[in-house]
Every structure is written in C-alpha cells, then in structure tokens.
Amino acid sequence: MNKWDTEEAIRRWDMHAGNFTAKYTEEGDRSREVLLNPALQACMRPLGGKKVLDAGCGEGYLSRKMARAGALVEAVDYSTEMLRLAKERTPSALGITYHHGNLEKLEMFGDQSFDLIVSNMVIQDLAHYEQAIAEMQRLLVPGGRFIFSILHPCFQTPQSGWVKDDTGKKLYWKVDQYFNEGPLEQAIPYDQEEKFLYFHRTLSSYVQTIIEAGLLLEGMIEPKPSAEMLEKYPHFHEDLNVTNFLIFTTRRLG
Ligand SMILES: C[S@@+](CC[C@H](N)C(=O)[O-])C[C@H]1O[C@@H](n2cnc3c(N)ncnc32)[C@H](O)[C@@H]1O
Secondary structure (H helix, E strand, O other): OOOOOHHHHHHHHHHHHHHHOOOOEOOEOHHHHHHHHHHHHHHHOOOOOOEEEEEOOOOOHHHHHHHHOOOEEEEEEOOHHHHHHHHHHOOHHHOOEEEEOEOOEOOOOOOOOEEEEEEEOOHHHOOOHHHHHHHHHHHEEEEEEEEEEEEOOOOOOOOOEEEEOOOOOEEEEEOOOOOOOEEEEOOOOOOOOOOOEEEEOOHHHHHHHHHHOOEEEEEEEOOOOOHHHHHHOHHHHHHHOOOOEEEEEEEEOO
16 A cells, blocks of 8 residues: 555546546536536636636646636646646647646745635645645735635545435435544545545644634635526535535735
8 A cells, every 4th residue: 555645646646637537628527617616716806917826727627717817827736647638728829837846845936926826626635735825825925815625624524425225315414533634535536446535634624724824714615506507407406415615715914
C-alpha cells in the first residue's frame, strides 16, 4: 500500500483523468452544471478584467468559462494528465496560461498576484490543506477573494452513504465517524481498484484554518438545484434531501 498523501492523490488523478472528464461539457459534469456552477457564478461576479487563478483547474472548463466572462485567467494543477487535457480543450484565443504545480506551495507566483482565486472541488484532495489555504492568502491582493468548493464535510464522512431497503429504494442518508479526520478512498471510479483519495476534515477544522490563514469568512453556500434545473434533470430532486457540496467565500483583508 502506498502512503496516502498528496502525491498519491495526484497519481490517481493522472490515472483516471481521461475517464473522469470523458463526459464533461463546457459546463463540466452534471453536478457542476446543476449545483456548483450557478452558485459559483453568483459569488464570483463581476469577472470582467479581474486577474483570476483557477487553483486545481483539472481539464479547465471553469477557466474557460471565466475567460469567456472577461477574466484574465491563469490556472494551475498538479496532474500532468489533467493539464494535457486542459491545453487540448482550450482555444488559444482565450489567453489562459496553464501551470504545473502543487497548491501547497506555488513558488511560480509572486505575492498579491490575483484579485480572485477559485478552487472547485480540490482542497479536500490535499494532505496539507492548511498550507494551501495560507498560500492562497499570500497570492491575493488585499481585498481579493478566495472561493472554494469541497465535498460537504458534514455529510460526506467516512462510512456515509444511502441506506436502502430490500428492493434497493433509498431510505435515508447515513453519516458516521464525523470526527475521524484523515485520508479516505472515495467510492469512485466504481469499476477501478484504485479509487480517488480525499482527506476528511470537520467543518470547524475548515473554518479555523480559514481564520488562521488571515482570511475573512464572508459566506458559506450549500448549493441546491433550482426549479429550472429540476425541470431539466428531475433526478436531482434527491439533492433536496442532502447536500453533497459546500462553498466557502473568503476575503483577504490586509
Ligand atoms: C475533482 S477535480 C476538479 C477539477 C476542476 N476544478 C473541476 O471542477 O473540474 C480535482 C483536481 O484537483 C487537482 N489537484 C489535486 N490535488 C492538487 C494539488 N495538491 N495541487 C494542484 N492540483 C491538485 C487534481 O489533479 C484534479 O485535477
């Protein structure tokens, strides 16, 4: 068994990058289209002319969306395979620069380089998330914002999941071992032996880390499907019972 750390998490991202993003559209996957993008877009505005970092850009759909909305986008990811896909899928006219790097230490960027940093579903992959959040603070101009989404730490816990009846009907969502922080294997990809890794932490650990990094916690969003999205994708009614994601909006003060 390999040590479960950031390097191992990235080895698995390299391994599964193609499959994970195979069905991505320019809205990402279905959860991003229905839940994450509307919430992120609402809190990222206005983007025009802003210097933005997409921290953990993956195949780059959000970088492209932000560039199309007028932002000057740089993007970074630690997976070379994700970056290969991002470059392949990004028209050069969008002017996005992709970098290879670990969010825990981004030496290629100087202090106060960005007005806005967005990190979509990445921070839970890092062994040293405190270092990464402190690094985001360093990279922001005073008044700049760091917005990040994660798996919701109160509902995505070790041993969490649907409890079903004998017919397979979902009865309720079970949460367990909430205080058991540390590395875990996700359930996906379902058909692969080596799954994605992530690191579970409690909600208070995240909030405390944000405060200790010198960032102001301005808001928390638990994305829900809109009526419009429910009409388009009715199976998202399930997401009115339990939320999968949490978005933090933070600001550098001084
Ligand atoms: C769930 S994917 C999200 C990608 C993209 N933000 C999106 O929403 O499609 C997580 C991404 O984080 C990247 N990642 C994980 N740990 C990282 C680290 N320490 N530094 C930089 N990127 C990292 C992975 O390579 C992967 O591309």
